[in-house]
Amino acid sequence: xxxxxxxxxxxxxxxxxxxxxxxxxxxxxxxxxxxxxxxxxxxxxxxxxxxxxxxxxxxxxxxxxxxxxxxxxxxxxxxxxxxxxxxxxxxxxxxxxxxxxxxxxxxxxxxxxxxxxxxxxxxxxxxxxxxxxxxxxxxxxxxxxxxxxxxxxxxxxxxxxxxxxxxxxxxxxxxxxxxxxxxxxxxxxxxxxxxxxxxxxxxxxxxxxxxxxxxxxxxxxxxxxxxxxxxxxxxxxxxxxxxxxxxxxxxxxxxxxxxxxxxxxxxxxxxxxxxxxxxxxxxxxxxxxxxxxxxxxxxxxxxxxxxxxxxxxxxxxxxxxxxxxxxxxxxxxxxxxxxxxxxxxxxxxxxxxxxxxxxxxxxxxxxxxxxxxxxxxxxxxxxxxxxxxxxxxxxxxxxxxxxxxxxxxxxxxxxxxxxxxxxxxxxxxxxxxxxxxxxxxxxxxxxxxxxxxxxxxxxxxxxxxxxxxxxxxxxxxxxxxxxxxxxx
Amino acid sequence: xxxxxxxxxxxxxxxxxxxxxxxxxxxxxxxxxxxxxxxxxxxxxxxxxxxxxxxxxxxxxxxxxxxxxxxxxxxxxxxxxxxxxxxxxxxxxxxxxxxxx
Numbered sequence: 139x140x141x142x143x144x145x146x147x148x149x150x151x152x153x154x155x156x157x158x159x160x161x162x163x164x165x166x167x168x169x170x171x172x173x174x175x176x177x178x179x180x181x182x183x184x185x186x187x188x189x190x191x192x193x194x195x196x197x198x199x200x201x202x203x204x205x206x207x208x209x210x211x212x213x214x215x216x217x218x219x220x221x222x223x224x225x226x227x228x229x230x231x232x233x234x235x236x237x238x239x240x241x242x243x244x245x246x247x248x249x250x251x252x253x254x255x256x257x258x259x260x261x262x263x264x265x266x267x268x269x270x271x272x273x274x275x276x277x278x279x280x281x282x283x284x285x286x287x288x289x290x291x292x293x294x295x296x297x298x299x300x301x302x303x304x305x306x307x308x309x310x311x312x313x314x315x316x317x318x319x320x321x322x323x324x325x326x327x328x329x330x331x332x333x334x335x336x337x338x339x340x341x342x343x344x345x346x347x348x349x350x351x352x353x354x355x356x357x358x359x360x361x362x363x364x365x366x367x368x369x370x371x372x373x374x375x376x377x378x379x380x381x382x383x384x385x386x387x388x389x390x391x392x393x394x395x396x397x398x399x400x401x402x403x404x405x406x407x408x409x410x411x412x413x414x415x416x417x418x419x420x421x422x423x424x425x426x427x428x429x430x431x432x433x434x435x436x437x438x439x440x441x442x443x444x445x446x447x448x449x450x451x452x453x454x455x456x457x458x459x460x461x462x463x464x465x466x467x468x469x470x471x472x473x474x475x476x477x478x479x480x481x482x483x484x485x486x487x488x489x490x491x492x493x494x495x496x497x498x499x500x501x502x503x504x505x506x507x508x509x510x511x512x513x514x515x516x517x518x519x520x521x522x523x524x525x526x527x528x529x530x531x532x533x534x535x536x537x538x539x540x541x542x543x544x545x546x547x548x549x550x551x552x553x554x555x556x557x558x559x560x561x562x563x564x565x566x567x568x569x570x571x572x573x574x575x576x577x578x579x580x581x582x583x584x585x586x587x588x589x590x591x592x593x594x595x596x597x598x599x600x601x602x603x604x605x606x607x608x609x610x611x612x613x614x615x616x617x618x619x620x621x622x623x624x625x626x
Numbered sequence: 627x628x629x630x631x632x633x634x635x636x637x638x639x640x641x642x643x644x645x646x647x648x649x650x651x652x653x654x655x656x657x658x659x660x661x662x663x664x665x666x667x668x669x670x671x672x673x674x675x676x677x678x679x680x681x682x683x684x685x686x687x688x689x690x691x692x693x694x695x696x697x698x699x700x701x702x703x704x705x706x707x708x709x710x711x712x713x714x715x716x717x718x719x720x721x722x723x724x725x726x727x
Contacts, residue, residue: 238711241707241708241710242703242707348686378686442676448669448670448672449673451666451669459647468712468713468720470713472713476723479723479724480648482722482723483648484649487647487649488649488651491649493658496655497662497663500644500649501666501667503643503644504638504643504667507646513674516683517674518670519684519685520678521673521676521678522683522684523681523682523683524678562666562669573684
């Protein structure tokens with residue numbers, strides 16, 4: 139029974155709980171046992187408290203017995219260690235937040251709690267979500283469940299590995315430059331980066347505020363949709379959230395069978411040198427599948443694609459340098475020893491931050507500094523406009539854009555960690571979506587010869603999440619890549 | 627304070643900039659960061675080849691520039707909760723090293 143339990147998705151678990159064929163306590167116990175067995179080889183989780191999770195689960199079971207019928211009542215979910223869950227630690231993968239206990243719930247957590255979810259574990263992340271491999275986490279690297287010598291991607295590598303290895307049916311993650319979509323591709327799971335303004339970031343540890351977005355990962359588009367619809371929507375605590383109805387596309391997603399009447403764009407700039415031939419082949423096969431499902435495939439032009447990484451690695455570090463100024467050793471987190479204030483700041487930050495965070499804070503401070511602001515920061519903001527316009531023009535001619543998520547499948551642990559620029563170049567297909575503020579979905583689309591998963595990237599205009607989810611669901615209903623599980 | 631960058635704008639004085647961000651670097655860290663940041667700056671410098679004359683700057687991804695709401699008091703964190711993570715607190719206040727002699 140235990141193996142079946144851990145494999146239940148969000149919708150399946152909700153149904154089984156509603157039909158009373160399983161209790162939340164049994165489900166949570168099975169996932170915790172699974173975590174105990176696999177964590178020594180995965181390190182996908184930064185924290186779990188079995189007794190606390192089981193207490194929540196028993197409370198959900200008691201509520202159900204008393205007539206509570208909330209749709210996600212008792213459904214377990216894992217949370218990226220970047221989001222505040224009241225009473226749980228929140229480290230952002232950093233030593234500087236070691237020992238911090240969240241005094242409040244993030245808005246997305248409050249909404250999941252209201253829907254009845256049980257917070258079963260916290261997942262590993264690159265420090266302050268800065269990285270593409272989880273190797274910058276102060277709590278050690280997460281291992282890819284498909285090949286434990288390889289990275290799970292990042293920054294939400296813990297969430298992706300946990301969902302792939304069935305430590306949880308779904309996980310929350312965040313995406314500033316690809317941190318949901320890239321690890322989803324590397325671990326063979328489904329992940330949505332909603333449009334900027336769609337999901338509240340209140341209670342999400344800030345990295346780059348004009349780019350950060352919270353979103354779900356799960357093993358099917360249906361499950362991703364279910365979690366997304368709970369967390370999305372206007373929030374008085376985040377003034378960037380927009381007052382646009384989220385809608386309910388779950389029935390549409392469940393019934394998605396074909397792609398008739400849709401024009402899907404294929405950017406020529408996404409199939410260039412540097413794209414691994416195997417990844418290219420698998421992506422093109424997925425595009426072909428979409429054509430067979432009735433979509434019209436058209437070529438689109440995104441001429442500023444190649445400038446995205448440079449633009450992103452100016453703007454994101456600039457915003458990070460401002461956001462991370464709050465870690466001063468006064469109000470929370472680690473404090474370094476010193477007998478005067480300036481020395482305390484320096485000692486706190488020098489000891490508390492890891493190498494990647496220091497690199498980005500220094501870079502961000504430089505591009506914002508007097509004399510360099512216009513040459514770097516302002517120029518990058520203008521290039522951002524050009525990238526945004528590229529997509530606006532492309533979407534005038536197509537309903538959604540298809541492409542690869544990553545230039546290669548998961549790389550080996552240590553392969554890129556000594557060369558940060560090499561690591562950054564892997565973000566080529568994901569960062570522009572954040573810069574433009576639009577939405578993107580990763581769905582598994584095959585495996586390389588060596589058995590590593592790859593993902594198809596489905597990009598939609600701002601606030602058209604329902605459209606890309608429906609496209610992803612139609613693709614999943616015609617393929618079985620998303621049903622494969624790592625043998626771990 | 628005068629800026630102390632080298633003449634080549636694409637090579638920053640890493641230790642100085644780290645100081646602006648309130649971080650002190652070891653010699654080893656400085657050397658490693660210097661070479662990595664040289665590479666990164668050379669790479670992001672490629673934007674200088676693009677003509678952006680007359681292009682407006684995008685400073686946020688949402689068109690939602692200023693969100694207004696009524697200025698009404700609402701419950702927030704209790705003092706106890708706000709101080710619960712403080713490295714050092716006394717008399718319901720954060721304690722810091724002496725600032726003024």
